[in-house]
Amino acid sequence: MTFFESEGRTAAALAGPTPSPRPVRAPDLVKDDAQALDVAKRLAAQFAPDAALRDRERRLPWAELDAFVLSGLWGITVPRTYGGADVSNGVLAEVTAIISAADGSLGQIPQNHYYALEVLRVGGSHAQKRFFYERVLAGERFGNALAEIGNKDFKRRTRLTRAPGDWHIDGQKFYCTGALYAHWIPTLVVADDDGRDVTYLVFVPRAAQGVSVTDDWDGFGQRVTGSGSVRFDHVAVQPEWVIPFQTSFDRPTTIGPLAQIIHAAIDLGQARGAFEASLPFIRERSRPWIDAKVARASDDPLTIAQVGDLAVRLRAAEALVRRAGRAVDAAQAEPTERSVAEASIAVAEARALTTTASLDAGSRLFELAGTAATLDGLGLDRFWRNARTHTLHDPVRWKYHAIGNFYLNDKLPPRHGAL
Structure with a gap:
């Protein structure tokens, strides 16, 4: 049985290092498409007045993100069988557009959160889905560490090393939108599978030892998306946090x-x-x-x-x-x-x-x-x-x-x- 097919592993085995603190309470539960749109419109009205100030002063939107998560909108793509609203993709897009009209940075921050949820839905085991969907509905958010810079060949160099009792990640990422604010950082890695490099997505706890998130994004736009650097120095990970990625495109x-x-x-x-x-x-x-x-x-x-x-x-x-x-x-x-x-x-x-x-x-x-x-x-x-x-x-x-x-x-x- 391969590591990503380990249906029988317990939630405790998945838990690992404690992520950053959750919001002060459990998020609201959005029940359907109509409620998702209503909540997005309410939040947009709340976010819009200070959008220019956040942009000009590069003021990171911690309070706004907490309100965003507590609204329940970060869990709207979780399937109904796991307790979510499972909204249509048109509604997901409209929710994103509504928030982005108010503040483009706030609209972009959860993009990779939803992306990771889709990778999980397509390639994750039942145990992985149950664990991570529960985390999302409890208020935890995903960032990303997908892209790398400094090389023109598009080959990923962040590597997952697997040895008995020692699975770890080493590498450097950039354009890591949302990682600064995340509880988990879904990270694209390569690992050796029978002599060839295969790509996986690893959900890495933001608080894990060896994870360094640097707020060094200085683009002239989307200024407060937290799209800077993440470094992994021998970061220990659990097999149950690893999701097939490359095979999901095969x-x-x-x-x-x-x-x-x-x-x-x-x-x-x-x-x-x-x-x-x-x-x-x-x-x-x-x-x-x-x-x-x-x-x-x-x-x-x-x-x-x-x-x-x-x-x-x-x-x-x-x-x-x-x-x-x-x-x-x-x-x-x-x-x-x-x-x-x-x-x-x-x-x-x-x-x-x-x-x-x-x-x-x-x-x-x-x-x-x-x-x-x-x-x-x-x-x-x-x-x-x-x-x-x-x-x-x-x-x-x-x-x-x-x-x-x-x-x-x-x-x-x-x-x-x-x-």
């Missing part, structure tokens, strides 16, 4: 589409936030161009047309995200080569348009609002900075390639986390 699964629809939703939220911020500014503070011969900027016919164009693009992006959510739902229910490919393409289409919409809305905010909108104290530049930073997660040009190859040549897209 067959059709929805790990990639699930990850990508959340990214699309973050960009959609950024676009909404910029669009919604531009409207009152144009109405109340902007000047009309002299040749418009009107008293108010909101009566300028060219401004009106530009706002209409943005609105149409935004509505189109929303429609594609909703459509992609239905495709991911269908692929989760019946994962076949075709259904997963169709979900990947639907999500790629959504990402192509949400990328454009978020960048366009953030840029045209200034074009339409005018010079007064550039004043630093307003913080309106955060929408474009956040969108530009997040949309670099993976290149949209390859989305178009995958989409075109699918329709023109019936070529199924590759299966990995970026499609």
Whole structure:
């Protein structure tokens, strides 16, 4: 029996080092799609007023994250059989977009938390699912340590060494969104399996000896996502914390589409936030161009047309995200080569348009609002900075390639986390 098939291991065997303290109470239990959306709207109204201040001062959102977790939203993808709401992927995307419109960093922080839950759902044993789903419903959050920098060959060098009585991890990661705030850090590692390197996802306790999380993310956008470095120095791990990863892409699964629809939703939220911020500014503070011969900027016919164009693009992006959510739902229910490919393409289409919409809305905010909108104290530049930073997660040009190859040549897209 392989280590990840150890159904009979107890919860105590999985527990290991105590993670960081949980929230002060157990989170609320979100019961269904409608409640998830209502809770997200309430939180967004709570998060929005200080978003510019958090961005400008790089003020880490500890209190906001606690409120986010206590709301129950971090557990909404847990399957019903394990006590969660198991919301649809369209609702997961909409929840993410609602929070991202209020604060793009807060919208991104749980992305890899949901991603890890999907890897667990696809590849974990019943014992692993029971243990980690319980942790999430109790208020513990997952970060990530997936990416590595300094090498151009995309080979992972963080290694899991397995010896009798001594399983440990050594390596260095970057772009570790959420790790700073996490109780567990799902970490991509390579391990030797009969002479070849195979990739696994290891749930590493944030408080484990040898784990060093450094808040060294200094990107000009998404400033408080905690996307810095994690180092592992001979970090002891348990076999029961190790989930198959590479083999989950050897067959059709929805790990990639699930990850990508959340990214699309973050960009959609950024676009909404910029669009919604531009409207009152144009109405109340902007000047009309002299040749418009009107008293108010909101009566300028060219401004009106530009706002209409943005609105149409935004509505189109929303429609594609909703459509992609239905495709991911269908692929989760019946994962076949075709259904997963169709979900990947639907999500790629959504990402192509949400990328454009978020960048366009953030840029045209200034074009339409005018010079007064550039004043630093307003913080309106955060929408474009956040969108530009997040949309670099993976290149949209390859989305178009995958989409075109699918329709023109019936070529199924590759299966990995970026499609």
